[in-house]
Amino acid sequence: xxxxxxxxxxxxxxxxxxxxxxxxxxxxHRYMYWYRQDPGHGLRLIHYSYGVKDTDKGEVSDxxxxxxxxxxxxxxxxxxxxxxxxxxxFCAISxxxxxxxxxxxxxxxxxxxxxx
Amino acid sequence: QKEVEQDxxxxxxxxxxxxxxxxxYSNSAFQYFMWYRQYSRKGPELLMYTxxxxxxxxxxxxxxxxxxxxxxxxxIRDSQPSDxxxxxxxxxxxxxxxxxxxxxxTRLMVKP
Numbered sequence: 001x002x003x004x005x006x007x008x009x010x011x012x013x014x015x016x017x018x019x020x021x022x023x024x025x026x027x028x029h030r031y032m033y034w035y036r037q038d039p040g041h042g043l044r045l046i047h048y049s050y051g052v053k054d055t056d057k058g059e060v061s062d063x064x065x066x067x068x069x070x071x072x073x074x075x076x077x078x079x080x081x082x083x084x085x086x087x088x089x090f091c092a093i094s095x096x097x098x099x100x101x102x103x104x105x106x107x108x109x110x111x112x113x114x115x116x
Numbered sequence: 117q118k119e120v121e122q123d124x125x126x127x128x129x130x131x132x133x134x135x136x137x138x139x140x141y142s143n144s145a146f147q148y149f150m151w152y153r154q155y156s157r158k159g160p161e162l163l164m165y166t167x168x169x170x171x172x173x174x175x176x177x178x179x180x181x182x183x184x185x186x187x188x189x190x191x192i193r194d195s196q197p198s199d200x201x202x203x204x205x206x207x208x209x210x211x212x213x214x215x216x217x218x219x220x221x222t223r224l225m226v227k228p
Contacts, residue, residue: 020190040220042120042122042204042218042219042220042221043160043206043216043218044205044218045215045216048215058215059215090159090160091174099162099165100150100162100165101163102150103208104150104162104165105162105216106162107152107159107160107161108159109158109159110157110158112157
């Protein structure tokens with residue numbers, strides 16, 4: 001898992017509540033990513049970070065925000081969760097020094113989120 | 117039409133068979149190709165990556181890229197029940213942005 005942990009691993013919440021998912025890495029990797037995985041859509045990029053306080057939007061960023069105040073932590077926040085955000089969320093990292101270089105991403109174990 | 121197409125399967129084969137998994141893509145700017153394996157309720161695990169056309173071999177796995185046809189393949193020799201998983205192809209325009217574009221995955225079942 002390239003030293004990546006995600007918390008919580010499972011969460012059930014109600015529509016309209018805020019939710020924050022945490023991605024933690026121990027190897028000082030510069031690049032971090034949040035994806036969601038849904039049947040029929042595969043993995044889609046939500047947001048990514050290329051350094052502390054440096055983030056940018058991905059393909060499906062509406063309804064999500066991120067923050068990265070420390071190298072090791074990348075937080076994904078659903079300000080007001082909706083049922084369409086029920087999904088499995090994966091964090092990933094990339095690093096020029098790893099096999100495959102910066103272009104290759106390594107994934108965490110995932111967080112299964114259900115919004116009722 | 118999706119940028120990357122992958123047959124969802126399931127593909128069921130007997131143990132020991134040669135497995136062929138495929139993806140087609142439409143964006144000719146893709147230059148970097150990866151295969152991930154994902155076991156049920158786990159994160160994707162990188163299997164192979166390649167920047168070029170042709171073949172790349174790693175143990176029982178061979179990745180093949182045909183850029184002229186916009187077609188990539190993953191071959192698994194001597195398939196084992198432990199190979200049962202979903203296989204995801206992913207591709208990227210190198211040194212441009214950070215987004216990987218994934219296929220939807222093919223579910224493989226290897227029966228003993």
